[in-house]
Amino acid sequence: MVDADQTFVIVGGGLAGAKAAETLRTEGFTGRVILISDERDHPYERPPLSKGYLLGKEERDSVFVHPPAWYAQNDIELHLGQTVDAIDRTAKTVRFGEDGTVAHYDKLLLTTGAEPRRLDIPGTDLAGVHHLRRLAHAERLKGVLASLGRDNGHLVIAGAGWIGLEVAAAAREYGAEVTVVDPEQTPLHRVLGPELGQLFAELHREHGVRFHFGRRLTEISGQDGVVLAARSDDGEEHPAHAVLAAIGAAPRIGLAEAAGLRIADRAQGGGVLVDEGLRTSDPDIYAAGDVASFPHALFDTGLRVEHWANALNGGPAAARAMLGRDVVYDRVPYFFSDQYDLGMEYSGWAPPGSYDEVVIRGDVGKREFIAFWLNDGRVLAGMNVNVWDVTDPIQRMIRGRTRVTAETLADPRTPLESLAP
Structure with a gap:
């Protein structure tokens, strides 16, 4: 039973952490919520960093998950520019900041994200x-x-x-x-x-x-x-x-590893290992977003997903699990990209070696098409390029393990909705 005397601590101030804090409040949690971020900026979304904001088409303020005043208004204790350097699982505390502040937790959520991989070559110390x-x-x-x-x-x-x-x-x-x-x-x-x-x-x-x-x-x-x-x-x-x-990016697992939490092997993404409810090997510690490797029944493997939608949905799912809700986190992976006049959305998971056929519906030459990756006639993934409002049926086909012939899938006269259970 969750009550007002409990303290939930979130380590990591990205989208997953901010949305988890929001969900705790919208789900009625009245206890203490502490959100600790090693960045000095308020929690923000990352896609604009390589898209609209980088191009100068979006203002800086547009990247933030919530207005700065939102955290105080919702009684979220936000600590910016503070690094958590230790978790004591026995005492159920975290230590953070230059002064070594210690905070007790009843439930702890790790949303520490990932960090860019470094080039291990001469010259990387140059300013450019x-x-x-x-x-x-x-x-x-x-x-x-x-x-x-x-x-x-x-x-x-x-x-x-x-x-x-x-x-x-x-x-x-x-x-x-x-x-x-x-x-x-x-x-x-x-x-x-x-x-x-x-x-x-x-x-x-x-x-x-x-x-x-x-x-x-x-x-x-x-x-x-x-x-x-x-x-x-x-x-x-x-x-x-x-x-x-x-x-590429590597999951920031140092804190979890030092605390003795189980880490997934490289084939499953190398993140903090969690179950379908985003619980780590410690039942009072959860992980979500880029840092978490979770079992995905649709693809019969463990996945670590670094994209925006995983943070957007994983943080709230972890928050509900912390509140004792029954949670099965099995979202179909999704991401999008904009490059020049090409816009695309990708749903599913189909790395090389997992599929035996790629089917195209539309005109690749005009860059207006949908691509499907299949294995034994079952849709593993779909990518729509400059074709919109098709994500839902694509994801339903993936989730329904739909089997379909290549001819039917490629035929634009067959509505996608009719193929999705």
Whole structure:
């Protein structure tokens, strides 16, 4: 039974943590809620950092989950710029801040997120080497892209994933020269496979982006702290005035690991291991968002999902579980991207090796289509490109384990709704 004498502590001030705090209040919890963030900014959403805000099309205030006054109005004790350095599971306390403040918890939620992976090569200490994960990163990079555009400068991006491609698109809109270096043969290989990755390569080439596939950066050279070039493992030197490391993110599991919580293996994302109700190996500690690896019955595996929708939905699900509600967290993974005039939404999970067929409905040449990834006739994932209002039937097909012939799926005369249970 939850009552007003209980204290719930949330560690991590991103979208998952902020939405968990909101849900506790909307679900009627009247106890103490403590939200601790190591960032100095109020909790914010991350998609604008590589999209609208980076392009200067959205104001800074638009990224925040709640107005600053919301936290006091809802009696949320918000501690900004404070790092939690220890969890004592026996005493049920967390220690945080420079003064070592100790707070007791009845339930604890970890929403510590992920951090950008670093390039382990010479030259990464130069001032012109960037990452994009936090609002401060985006603010800095926004100025860099504007400067590169004015001066015909060169940006080299290590990594052709979503962040790398979205920043490439933004950089070209600013007028910067862009080279993307990636070890795979197509962009987004681990998500879309080679079949659809080529589409994004063609899109960016049309806008002047140069790709260097099948290679990795080995060195960033500079002078007086300024980046001058980046070298790849085939010996080629790429002109560069700035470098973005966009080689993925690693879950921030240090705090959980030190507390003795179980950690998922790498195949399941390497995050804090939770059950279907987002409980960790300690029944009074939960985890949600980028840091959590959870079992997903639809795909018969453990997943760690780094996208916005997982934080948006996972934080509230964990909050309800903390309140004793029956929770089964099995949302279909979802994300979206905007690059130049291409907008897309992706639902499901179908990494290379998990599917045996890709079916297209629509016109790839016009970039108006839906792609489906199938295994033995069952829809694992769907991506709609410049086609809208189809996410619900796509997700219903995935959730219903729908079996359908490729011919039926590709036929635009067959309404998707008729295929979704």
